[in-house]
């Protein structure tokens with residue numbers, strides 16, 4: 001495809017865990033890429049290094065902006081054909097501002113809201129995930145539909161960066177050494193997906209007419225594993241058997257309930 005046929009892609013949330021891969025992949029595929037960032041000259045060395053890596057691709061333009069500043073968002077959108085939102089969990093409700101800005105700008109051919117998890121219209125998540133994530137993502141879907149903006153929802157399983165450091169153990173940052181804690185019986189299967197692969201499919205879906213007003217599910221069969229299977233892979237690599245401690249489902253739900261009550 002000739003360079004002039006490439007969509008101009010705007011990424012809102014491009015410095016995030018997933019967004020940085022989307023910016024890099026968009027540039028790698030030759031799309032003129034715009035990254036709306038709150039701070040174009042951050043004092044944080046890691047963030048400054050990330051922004052420099054974007055600019056070093058030669059295909060990324062940084063635009064200073066903020067979802068709270070409608071003018072900056074509308075101006076950025078007017079330079080793009082496609083808008084990706086990869087804002088984080090806390091910013092999901094504020095995407096109503098982004099939808100309003102897309103409607104005001106009136107030039108966007110495809111919007112990909114910040115989804116990348118469970119299907120918000122079908123998930124049976126318990127609180128607080130239900131209120132924080134699934135209800136708010138579903139509300140953004142309704143706002144997009146009401147605005148008449150062509151969309152694609154990209155759903156992924158469990159990001160590598162969250163699911164793999166602890167080899168499936170929730171909140172653990174390192175693999176188990178002697179004992180693995182398993183929530184429930186460890187039989188339920190989960191799809192583990194590399195953020196760079198999510199980014200690649202997301203950028204491709206944005207330009208694919210078959211994905212307009214559709215949901216793309218990223219489910220590589222070889223990455224679909226139960227916690228028990230994942231731990232067996234680790235045992236095969238290390239040659240060491242792990243003791244398995246199972247936490248029953250009702251105890252997990254009780255712990256979540258207690259944590260929610262303690263945080264309010």
Ligand SMILES: NC(=O)c1ccc[n+]([C@@H]2O[C@H](COP(=O)([O-])OP(=O)(O)OC[C@H]3O[C@@H](n4cnc5c(N)ncnc54)[C@H](OP(=O)(O)O)[C@@H]3O)[C@@H](O)[C@H]2O)c1
Nearest residue numbers: 013015016017018038066067087088114116117157158159
């Ligand atoms: N399936 C999974 O395992 C999984 C795991 C995690 C996340 N997710 C989903 O993936 C999506 C992205 O999450 P993430 O964890 O990658 O996000 P993240 O790392 O929290 O990144 C948030 C991004 O939003 C930007 N941002 C924050 N406030 C903003 C504002 N007012 N205006 C403009 N930009 C703003 C941040 O910019 P600054 O650099 O300025 O702060 C940052 O780039 C979410 O929908 C989340 O639910 C899925």
